[in-house]
Amino acid sequence: MNTTDPYAGERLQESPFHPRLQALNIRNAWASWNGYKFAEYYYDAEYEYFCVRNSCGTYDISPMQKYEISGPDAEAMLNRMVTRDVAKIKLNRVAYCVWCTDEGRMIDDGTIFKLSSDKFMLTCGSPCSAWLEKSVFGFDGVKVADVTDNLAALSVQGPTSCAVLKNMGLIGIDAAKRFDIMRFPFHGDTLMVSRTGFTGDLGYELWIRPALALELWDELYAAGADYGIQPYGEVATNMARLEAAFIMPAMEFNEALRTVHFEHDQTPFELNLGWLVDFDKPHFSGRSALLREKKRGSQYALTKLDIEGNKPAEGSYIYKNKRCTRKIGYVTSAMWSPAVKANIALAMIRTEHLQGQLWAEIYYEKELRQYSRVARCTRKEKPFWAPARARVTPPPDY
Amino acid sequence: MNNYDAIIIGAGHNGLTNAAYLAKAGLNVVVLEKNDYIGGAAVSRELHEGWIYSSCSYVCSMMRQALHRDLDLSRHGLLLVPYLGTINFGDGGERLFSYHDGEAARLELKRHSPHDADAMFRFRADLTRYSLLIRKTLLRTPPDPTSFRPRDIHELLFLARQFWALGEKQIYEYVRFFTMSAAEYLEDYFENDLIKAAMASPGIIGTALGVYSPGSSYILLHHVMGDVDGSIGAWGLARGGMGAISDAIANALKEHGGEIRTGAGVQKVLVNNRKAVGVVLENGDQIGAGIVVSNLDARRTFTRIMDRNDLPDGIFEKAVNFKIRGSSGKVNIALSGMPKFTHVPENRYIARGGQGFAGSLETMERAYDCWKRGRWSDDPFIESVIPSAWDPTVAPPGKHWMSNFVQYCPPELADGPWTPEKRDQFGQTVVDKIERYSPGFKDLIVHMEVRTPHEIEQEIGLTEGNIFQGELTVDQLLFNRPFPGYAQYRMPGKKLYMCGS
Numbered sequence A: 001m002n003t004t005d006p007y008a009g010e011r012l013q014e015s016p017f018h019p020r021l022q023a024l025n026i027r028n029a030w031a032s033w034n035g036y037k038f039a040e041y042y043y044d045a046e047y048e049y050f051c052v053r054n055s056c057g058t059y060d061i062s063p064m065q066k067y068e069i070s071g072p073d074a075e076a077m078l079n080r081m082v083t084r085d086v087a088k089i090k091l092n093r094v095a096y097c098v099w100c101t102d103e104g105r106m107i108d109d110g111t112i113f114k115l116s117s118d119k120f121m122l123t124c125g126s127p128c129s130a131w132l133e134k135s136v137f138g139f140d141g142v143k144v145a146d147v148t149d150n151l152a153a154l155s156v157q158g159p160t161s162c163a164v165l166k167n168m169g170l171i172g173i174d175a176a177k178r179f180d181i182m183r184f185p186f187h188g189d190t191l192m193v194s195r196t197g198f199t200g201d202l203g204y205e206l207w208i209r210p211a212l213a214l215e216l217w218d219e220l221y222a223a224g225a226d227y228g229i230q231p232y233g234e235v236a237t238n239m240a241r242l243e244a245a246f247i248m249p250a251m252e253f254n255e256a257l258r259t260v261h262f263e264h265d266q267t268p269f270e271l272n273l274g275w276l277v278d279f280d281k282p283h284f285s286g287r288s289a290l291l292r293e294k295k296r297g298s299q300y301a302l303t304k305l306d307i308e309g310n311k312p313a314e315g316s317y318i319y320k321n322k323r324c325t326r327k328i329g330y331v332t333s334a335m336w337s338p339a340v341k342a343n344i345a346l347a348m349i350r351t352e353h354l355q356g357q358l359w360a361e362i363y364y365e366k367e368l369r370q371y372s373r374v375a376r377c378t379r380k381e382k383p384f385w386a387p388a389r390a391r392v393t394p395p396p397d398y
Numbered sequence B: 001m002n003n004y005d006a007i008i009i010g011a012g013h014n015g016l017t018n019a020a021y022l023a024k025a026g027l028n029v030v031v032l033e034k035n036d037y038i039g040g041a042a043v044s045r046e047l048h049e050g051w052i053y054s055s056c057s058y059v060c061s062m063m064r065q066a067l068h069r070d071l072d073l074s075r076h077g078l079l080l081v082p083y084l085g086t087i088n089f090g091d092g093g094e095r096l097f098s099y100h101d102g103e104a105a106r107l108e109l110k111r112h113s114p115h116d117a118d119a120m121f122r123f124r125a126d127l128t129r130y131s132l133l134i135r136k137t138l139l140r141t142p143p144d145p146t147s148f149r150p151r152d153i154h155e156l157l158f159l160a161r162q163f164w165a166l167g168e169k170q171i172y173e174y175v176r177f178f179t180m181s182a183a184e185y186l187e188d189y190f191e192n193d194l195i196k197a198a199m200a201s202p203g204i205i206g207t208a209l210g211v212y213s214p215g216s217s218y219i220l221l222h223h224v225m226g227d228v229d230g231s232i233g234a235w236g237l238a239r240g241g242m243g244a245i246s247d248a249i250a251n252a253l254k255e256h257g258g259e260i261r262t263g264a265g266v267q268k269v270l271v272n273n274r275k276a277v278g279v280v281l282e283n284g285d286q287i288g289a290g291i292v293v294s295n296l297d298a299r300r301t302f303t304r305i306m307d308r309n310d311l312p313d314g315i316f317e318k319a320v321n322f323k324i325r326g327s328s329g330k331v332n333i334a335l336s337g338m339p340k341f342t343h344v345p346e347n348r349y350i351a352r353g354g355q356g357f358a359g360s361l362e363t364m365e366r367a368y369d370c371w372k373r374g375r376w377s378d379d380p381f382i383e384s385v386i387p388s389a390w391d392p393t394v395a396p397p398g399k400h401w402m403s404n405f406v407q408y409c410p411p412e413l414a415d416g417p418w419t420p421e422k423r424d425q426f427g428q429t430v431v432d433k434i435e436r437y438s439p440g441f442k443d444l445i446v447h448m449e450v451r452t453p454h455e456i457e458q459e460i461g462l463t464e465g466n467i468f469q470g471e472l473t474v475d476q477l478l479f480n481r482p483f484p485g486y487a488q489y490r491m492p493g494k495k496l497y498m499c500g501s
């Protein structure tokens, strides 16, 4: 009998790794990302988080948006779009970038891979075709292709990640420095590996044609069996990235192109990303506005906080005084860090109040009743989690 | 002649912690350790190349978060990883899995007893309530109920308030809880014997009590109070073994300018005018200090490294009588592969929990009877875990080691002193028991370290090998610890303090 699924049009798309993810998602905890079915967690979010910190975790990043930008004007066009100097990215290197509106408000962040002199890959969290189309305007020799569905991607993160890849036969991978790209023959095709990730720990991202996704998975998991390999989902990712003090859309920043209310979006300076803004390079989107901001100073500053007690300051306001009468900011992400054993948070705070006292009013529930407590916050300069192994080449085996 | 502001005798994790806090406060401190390695019972040792045992203690439960933060222990290399549930092996071949996930755990209980699955809610709520109360009291310097100093009265009032907040019925329950046996207490909630055995087993670990001994239910509580990540009852492993804890604390200590001397056993505490003024080392060196802190248990402190004449009347006798009854052994086994257990599915998570060879309440009680008669049990209760299943740093890839905590093992045998042969027989008993549940286990053994209370006492100086430095029975806790009149971590002598368990 020919059965057609009457709900087919409403179902989520499945990642090339889906058969393996599904088998391991024994809690059936699915969310979605860019139309793809996407694991919130597989077994236990905290356990998965600890695999990232203690052994090795894999995270399906196939739903991430991927664009191939090629042609003689590709570099110039990207350079016009993002705030960083694309001309400085060397061949087979990756650079973290942001791009802004003319008003200098941040549209999104992502990574640019320089694949050859006239070919780049841009990855980002949210769909970006329309903005890319706009940015191509005026450049004749550029082709933009959305390759999201043509490239399966898996992030492999944690202290044993390099050992697992070596064990899988990727000879020489330990020589890759942070943001390096390497290629390995794989079943008649090419496996691209970049030393990148979103966990603040040692880690790599693997890029492969979807038809070979399951072979890749199986070989990786066979190689990783004795190194504690384990899939992790969105919850664990969010924990790891917060410890590394990485920003997340819809948490730390509201994408400018989706922002309704005036200045409810952010600028790179406010997000501590001033180091990505290069005024010495040719003109780029948002340049004048950002230059003005740089001279005048920013309204807000994304701040790393260590908060007393152990109640996460989720959704808290930040005050200048313990009595909580003078509001000076708001928490964007907060959690109890299981690795650092500290109550950590990122918060947007009015720059003029950064140097003074900081107090968070924390709400929490205990058996149906609401409680609140006021906790002193301490500003931190460094990320909460930044192990040496993340920077060392060759990295240790665990 | 003060070389230091403070001397800490013993580099156990408690001694190191004490020293680190003092150094952080700006004092000039030195830790004197008799062994040539630090850590005491919280130690990682490579006794066979490539395998790193947590020789004594193996899981971390009651470490306070404040300590981690105050001393910045993650920066000093400490990562505590919680572990998944335990498999409990029943005498008749039953298996009880204590799954990590609440719903999965409940379904598993339901397979054994629908009644007990429901009763678990009440059991957990009651235990959590008691443990919260204990936590509020555990971390405070215990009050002296006979003192009229404002701080003591304030503390007593604090305790009383916490107590009255429970309500009258609960106070009765709480008092009952303190005096009952684990088995009796569990009877109130559960019908299934394996469930009861699984629940009772933490209650007897390290004690010289049986599951039917009055007072054993209280110890049950001590084991659900774990502080790994605020979730009460969670247990964790230290990445790199328990020595990673001692090492991280030692790093913090050194960063704050403190000093550690190994191979520096203290022979005697020097007392002048009832006031501690320093120590004499085994090699005869004298070191002076403003205060002296002992990390040794009460009995050792007062009977071994103090002159009886320096103590107030009666203390020596009290120290001799302080209950320290060793009851546990430890068998660490290096394995060439992951053991397989019968009737246990092979899935990626199960090996990452612990194994409890409790059998039944009956079996546990029989094991206790052996101990009372000065024998080790031939069917002992074993609490095991395979740390290498989730710690990549403690065994080569694909190889493993298994930590087996054995209850009961007497410090003195009825048939004469411990000998290396008897020690090995004891180890063999443990291996034989595991082999019953995991055929082929013996073939995986690469190396074994067997530690009876005798070895533990010799090496670490835990009297009778008692893991808690003195029993945690009601008569020896809080304001009665170590002796009535001498709680508050202070000692019969000025400038002399204790910091052990």
Ligand SMILES: Cc1cc2nc3c(=O)[nH]c(=O)nc-3n(C[C@H](O)[C@H](O)[C@H](O)COP(=O)(O)OP(=O)(O)OC[C@H]3O[C@@H](n4cnc5c(N)ncnc54)[C@H](O)[C@@H]3O)c2cc1C
Residues within 6 Å of the ligand: B009, B010, B011, B012, B013, B014, B015, B032, B033, B034, B035, B038, B039, B040, B041, B042, B055, B056, B057, B058, B059, B060, B061, B062, B264, B265, B266, B267, B295, B296, B305, B328, B329, B330, B405, B456, B459, B460, B461, B462, B465, B466, B467, B468, B469, B499, B500, B501
């Ligand atoms: C086999 C075993 C298993 C255990 N399992 C666990 C567990 O899994 N989880 C848990 O939480 N707890 C466990 N414990 C209990 C825990 O390990 C101890 O309570 C804790 O380690 C005690 O630490 P401490 O610092 O107070 O003393 P210790 O670790 O006893 O340290 C005392 C130190 O003093 C030194 N010393 C002794 N005499 C002298 C001297 N004269 N001069 C100088 N130095 C001296 C010793 O060498 C030692 O280093 C276990 C204990 C044992 C023995």
